[in-house]
Amino acid sequence: METLAALGDGFWIALTIQNLGLALTGCFLGTIIGALPGLGPSNGVAILIPLAFSLGLPATPALILLTSVYYGAMYGGRISSILLNIPGDEPALMTTLDGYPMARRGQAGEALAISGLASFVGAFFATWGLVFLAPQLVKLALLFGPAEYFALFTLAFATLGGLTSRNQAKSAFAAALGLGIAMIGVDGQTGVPRFTFGEVHFYDGIDFLVAIVGLFAISEVFLFLEHRGEGDKGGDGSKVKLGRIVPPLAMIRQTTGSMTRGTLIGFVAGVLPGAGASLGSFVAYSMEKRIADRKGTFGTGDPRGVAAPEAGNNAAAGGALVPMLALGVPGSGTTAVLLAMLLALNITPGPLLFQQNPDVVWGLIAALFIGNLMLLAMNLPLVGLFVRVLQIPPRFLMPAVAMISFVGIYGISGSTFDLKVMIAFGVMGWVLRKLDVPLVPVILGVLLGDQMEKNLRRAMTISDGDIWALFASPLSITLWSLAIIGFVLPPLVGRYFRPKIADTAKAEGADPD
Amino acid sequence: MRNISDRTFGIAGLLLAALIFWRASIIEESFIQDPLGPKxxxxxxxxxxxxxxAFIVARPDPEPDWPRLGRVIEILFAVAVMVAYAQLLPVAGFxxxxxxxxxxxxxxxxxPPVWALVAGITIAVGIYVVFHLILGLSLARGPWGF
Known part of the structure; x- marks a missing residue:
């Protein structure tokens, strides 16, 4: 009841003209960002953060804008999956399997409608899950001391690759690289400069927004330059006939079970550290195929094969917000980017956020409910509008994305040095992507490095240098064990879970969620 | 030799680790000290x-799909243009x-070049109108004030 009262207050905050306007803008931009191949939730949110920041939006409105973009992108990803057989972002990969065959049979409109509905169901119930689960997790988090937090951060890194990880050594490499970057600058506790190489600009450390925009957005521009002329990505959305955009009742009834199962699986996958929306949709699809595919129609345009992964990825998007808000440990690329937003606004997520800034948390959650309704309204009748957006060719889109990235970073600091650092991160991101090194652990390392070290040193100060203090409480031992299992298990069992499609070239360079 | 990219990458990683180790060892400690210290x-x-x-060197993945040399140069040129852009932004204006x-x-x-120029100007003016005139973000001012 307490929770519902808090949620009610949240609606008062979210229902101002400004916040409603921001939610609407966010949902609209998000759907476009998700739909455009080459722009996914994480780099879409990444280029918008510096803008929201330099526009001087306060915390709650800024967060409402960006999470609306996040939810919107999850809705939008399916549009190009269904119409063009190109996933707009990684979580939408599974939707191509049955969505595109449906479109080729002239059922594009129905596929879009049923997937839009599935997205709504997934996101709506996951937001309820967030309402009830996050406060419980906060109660648990209040028991955490520095040693437990250190173990929790390790757990987040260890499981970040998740079941879809192909090479754990590369995930570990990426995490260490990110943490190393976070060490640059003056040490907060003793005031000595570290790894600055005498460069004054490095004394404040590297701004994580610069790193994120460089790694995600600028490297994407390089990928497009590399692949220029190899098949026209996008731009032929007009050729597909939409057909009817209202799904027949029978189809809704047929897919109800798929949506329910997809939602449940997706939410759980989202809450677990290091899984994110891609895993949510992968597992939802494979499970659904195992449960419901008796006639072998999956892969040939079965509406249930569209409904399950869409419900799954949207539910996972909501689920991934649980650990991010309650513990301050994001489970996926986009929630890592949202964490960057909070840190940039001087708000530290975690249990204290719920106590000190309940208006931020509950205003945000209420905005998610409102945003969901807006997205449903936008995505059913207005889907034709978004289809038209797909006709913007990347050769105009990518330069615009690059320039907006520059504007955002320049707007924060007005420093050309930061712009150059961003370009350097862009090159690094391109090389790492080519070598199949995941970028999300790098981002997480840059974001969490400081806090991770602070907690470690605080724990050591409390125990007066006794290293065993890290493993002293049952809670920390549990977290350490989970970390070890989470790191060792994927290579052993991953091959049974990992969908084949994730290993193909289509997944290469896809934007992480 | 197969898998040369991953091996090179792993060796670069080892060198980076050595660099971090060395730079950490020469951090000057201050008189304020916690048990663990900054190192x-x-x-x-x-x-x-x-x-x-070391693991990547020992068990490298299959060779990635590197672009032809021409495309690598293409990317290097794009980097050069971006760096020049960053440098000239405060001088020439946004x-x-x-x-x-x-x-x-x-x-x-x-x-095609002519259309690229049109598109470039459209993008720049579009961003200027939306972000500066409508949203009030401060952009670099050049000699002409925009």
Whole structure:
């Protein structure tokens, strides 16, 4: 009841003209960002953060804008999956399997409608899950001391690759690289400069927004330059006939079970550290195929094969917000980017956020409910509008994305040095992507490095240098064990879970969620 | 030799780990001191990095799909243009610098030159109108004030 009262207050905050306007803008931009191949939730949110920041939006409105973009992108990803057989972002990969065959049979409109509905169901119930689960997790988090937090951060890194990880050594490499970057600058506790190489600009450390925009957005521009002329990505959305955009009742009834199962699986996958929306949709699809595919129609345009992964990825998007808000440990690329937003606004997520800034948390959650309704309204009748957006060719889109990235970073600091650092991160991101090194652990390392070290040193100060203090409480031992299992298990069992499609070239360079 | 990319990458990682180790060892400690100090965590990071790199060298993935040399040069040119853009932004002002940089990128993404120029100017003016005039974001001012 307490929770519902808090949620009610949240609606008062979210229902101002400004916040409603921001939610609407966010949902609209998000759907476009998700739909455009080459722009996914994480780099879409990444280029918008510096803008929201330099526009001087306060915390709650800024967060409402960006999470609306996040939810919107999850809705939008399916549009190009269904119409063009190109996933707009990684979580939408599974939707191509049955969505595109449906479109080729002239059922594009129905596929879009049923997937839009599935997205709504997934996101709506996951937001309820967030309402009830996050406060419980906060109660648990209040028991955490520095040693437990250190173990929790390790757990987040260890499981970040998740079941879809192909090479754990590369995930570990990426995490260490990110943490190393976070060490640059003056040490907060003793005031000595570290790894600055005498460069004054490095004394404040590297701004994580610069790193994120460089790694995600600028490297994407390089990928497009590399692949220029190899098949026209996008731009032929007009050729597909939409057909009817209202799904027949029978189809809704047929897919109800798929949506329910997809939602449940997706939410759980989202809450677990290091899984994110891609895993949510992968597992939802494979499970659904195992449960419901008796006639072998999956892969040939079965509406249930569209409904399950869409419900799954949207539910996972909501689920991934649980650990991010309650513990301050994001489970996926986009929630890592949202964490960057909070840190940039001087708000530290975690249990204290719920106590000190309940208006931020509950205003945000209420905005998610409102945003969901807006997205449903936008995505059913207005889907034709978004289809038209797909006709913007990347050769105009990518330069615009690059320039907006520059504007955002320049707007924060007005420093050309930061712009150059961003370009350097862009090159690094391109090389790492080519070598199949995941970028999300790098981002997480840059974001969490400081806090991770602070907690470690605080724990050591409390125990007066006794290293065993890290493993002293049952809670920390549990977290350490989970970390070890989470790191060792994927290579052993991953091959049974990992969908084949994730290993193909289509997944290469896809934007992480 | 097969898998040369991953091996090179792993060796680069080992060198980076060594660099971190060395730079951490010469951090000057101040008189304020906690039991762990500013060096310990970088040491841990360097160790993890070294282990991961060694593993990558020992068990490299299949060779990635590197682009032809021409495309690598293409990317290097794009980097050069972006760096020049960053440098010239405060000098030439936002609209002029952005028009040129965006036009260059449009052109390299296979738009005919004249249209690339039109697109570049459109992008620059569009961003200027939306972000500066409507949203009030401060952009670089050049000699002409925009």
């Amino acid at each position: 310990a965590f970088p040491y841990v990071i360097a160790t993890v990095l070294a282990l991961a790199s 609209v002029a610098a952005t028009s040129v940089a965006a036009a260059y990128l449009c052109w390299r993404l296979s738009t």
